[in-house]
Amino acid sequence: MSIVVTAATGHLGTLVVDELLQRVPADQVVAVARNAEKAAPLADRGVEVRIADYNDTDALAKAFGAGDTVLLISGLEPNRLDQHRAVIAAAKEAGVARIAYTSALGGPKADFDLATDHIATEQAILDSGLPYTFLRNGWYNEVYTDQIPVQLANGVVGSAGDGRIASAARRDYAAAAAVVLTGEGHETKAYELNGDTDWTLTEYAAELSKQSGKAVAYNNLSPADHAQVLVGAGLPEPVAQLFVGVDDAIERGLLARRSGDLSRLIGRPTTPVADAVAAALKA
Structure with a gap:
């Protein structure tokens, strides 16, 4: 076994x-x-x-x-x-x-x-x-921090408005999976996993600006324009529409619901996006 x-x-x-x-x-x-x-x-x-x-x-x-x-x-x-x-x-x-x-x-x-x-x-x-x-x-910090080189050159682009994102590090989600796979009492359970803190893309751009020393703005686009930018960056149209749909969900608050399940499972606070920005810049 x-x-x-x-x-x-x-x-x-x-x-x-x-x-x-x-x-x-x-x-x-x-x-x-x-x-x-x-x-x-x-x-x-x-x-x-x-x-x-x-x-x-x-x-x-x-x-x-x-x-x-x-x-x-x-x-x-x-x-x-x-x-x-x-x-x-x-x-x-x-x-x-x-x-x-x-x-x-x-x-x-x-x-x-x-x-x-x-x-x-x-x-x-x-x-x-x-x-x-x-x-x-929920959403991974890395969805955004993996794009930092592009963001530093062109700004942060999306269509999420002022919607908040309770993200966590991919490592946090991996740790939760390991706990569930090795522990008892997890059968027939559904865990809602996301970060302890939430933030907007405007706040993310400000954090990236502070840590990088380079002015970075969040450009909030219409869904149609956002899809066009993603397709222009090389994403297939159906994939671009999926990401635009996620931004719509963010704007409606669906990725800001903080259940606390993730930090409870891993026994520590989740990784703030500011820490992920710092790690990505260092890398």
Whole structure:
């Protein structure tokens, strides 16, 4: 019986494995990845690597074992709902003990397009009859701080108005996943996970200005203009519309709901966006 992390070489998956290795021996952790070479650093740490792609049902059938605890990290591809259903089916067939899923803040109440596949995946897990834990992740600090070089050159762009964002670091969400995967009492639970403090994009731009010493402004655009900017930056139109939809949700306050679940799970305050700005500038 192992703790199995899917998409284990992605940004979140790598951190989850790292958090798990701080809590349990490496021989209890399994990393499911598409690429053996990319997963080699995990294997070097003593983690078993199983090669499987969300689109490969034969490989998924070998990715899980009876009694495993599985973390399904949501996919990014356009057919991700079908992929998630394939993972759930393979996990059920294998007889796993529990499946945890990285969902969207708000669960079934989230009415923005980015949450649609997450809501359907939660329902697929409920329909499977598997014991479950839903990790409804809010926005990551890194969604913004990864763009700091562009922001320093062109300003912060969005269509969220004065909406507030209760974000946290990706590492915070990874730590919560590790706690849930290794602890007791998390079955049939849905955790609403986000940061302890919230902020607006105007406040974010001011913080970036203060720390960088360069004047950075927040440019609040119409949704149509925001989508055009994102497409011009190279995002496919459907992806651009998803991000515009998230900004609409931010403006309506849907990403500012602070439940406290995240800090309670990890046993410490969540990482403020100011700290994430400082780390990104240092890097």
